[in-house]
Amino acid sequence: MKIIASSTLLFAYKVEEVLRIVKELGYDGVEIWHFHLIRAGEEKNCAAIKRLADDLGLTLSFHALSWDLNFTSKLDQVRETSLSILEGSLDIASELNANPIVIHPGRVTIPGDSTEEYWQYLVEGVTRLTNHAQNKKRTIGLEVMEHIAKEFFITPHDAKRIVDKIPSPHLGITFDAAHVPLEIEPRDYISQMNKVVHVHISDLTPQKRHIALNTGDRDFSDLIKYLINNNQNNIVIEGLEPERTDRLAKHNINEMNCLIESVKNNINS
Template sequence: MKVYAASVLLYAFSLEETLQIARELGYDGVEVWHYHLLASKESPAKLRQLAQELNLSLSLHALSWDLNFTSQLPGVRESSLELLMSSIDVAAELGANPVIVHPGRITAPNDDPELYWPLLIDGVTRLARHSASRGINLSMEVMEHIPKEFFITPSDANRLLSAVEADNVAITFDAAHVPWDIQPLAYLTQLARVDHVHISDANAGKIHLPLGNGERDFRPLLRYVSHQMSACITIEGMEYSRTTALAKRNKEQYDLLLRQSDSDYPLI
């Protein structure tokens, strides 16, 4: 099981520096945020070569801020899809696979989510077709239970997979998005096809905390993923200062949890 660093754990660094730091800290790969690449203005081809030299695997987190490809406004919807397709193109240049995509959201707060499902299915079908043409896998992320999100449960994920029927589409499971009263492993095992896992800590009131700073017990989850799945894990978080402390601490805590999971928890 490979462990990746989200590039935004080192957002103040260039991506060239980020790849080098990730390798020094013992990560197996980096999930490059496309927005990080836009901000740093680096060459995808050069980053691809550097990743190969460092023996790092890459995935890509597609653009998500300000995008909504299920918007009821056609202009917003189409421009969002165009930008997501540009993320897929960048992933092909980087040699990054899969591309992690946030689903669309509800436009008006009181709308019925069912109104948005045809737009979601159509959008993912178009993205999957473009991804396949570039040799890229698409991984749709199940979101947290907050206003306007409607792709938020295992049944939503499984419904989408059944509707799209594309071999290159799978699901990203984000442990921080699991409702607090549900165990992450119980949630994960309800998902039909997961190829990517996001992990960060949480407590009852806040998500995306550094590992070890929350109250989740991730040892059963890590035990299951490491022994029963072929998915990669990305450690998430956001650091705006020019420091490696967050990326370093997260990797140390992850390694500790992984060691403990091997000794403390039987396979289910």
């Protein structure tokens, strides 16, 4: 199993620095956030980043822009602008040879609206993005989101519904363990999903998601066992460290290695 670091674990660094740090820490790859490239002024530096990743033997995935976007908005201009920006993220991922590309679904515009009103926009938008991904020889991992206000793509049923509507090899699902409600076992959630192409993991409490591993309320042992048994080979550790330190990235790789070793020992015993 390859352990991938979200670039936001080292958000204060240049992306080229991130690649070197995660290699030294023992990660197998990096999920580069498009916003990280923009923030670091490296959006035009994709060729050099790709070369460095190749030289270091690192796997690259990509997180498309998401903050401030909503391609299921009831406002035509917001939908179109969001989709155009997301197509740009797919273009950048292609330059990096990063795959898959994590894309957030849209949200409802008006709190309390029937979510069914937004599914037409979701299907239209994901179809357009999937066609663009196919042209770029990329795969989209549409992310199942948190159970919070305005999100409507939030359940295994939603994940199954979209891949049934758009049966393309260039569309799959991103499963995020921190988006699963605490009262539900993540293994039970992911086992109900079709075409999971990407997995995110981070800890959570009732108050906060995407915190350091083994600092929250969730036991990931059964999930890791499920991933191993089902040949899910890449797992991305998420989190956000705004300061110029590798402490979060170092903590998470150590915790994940211990967890995987413990699960494998139990499987073999």
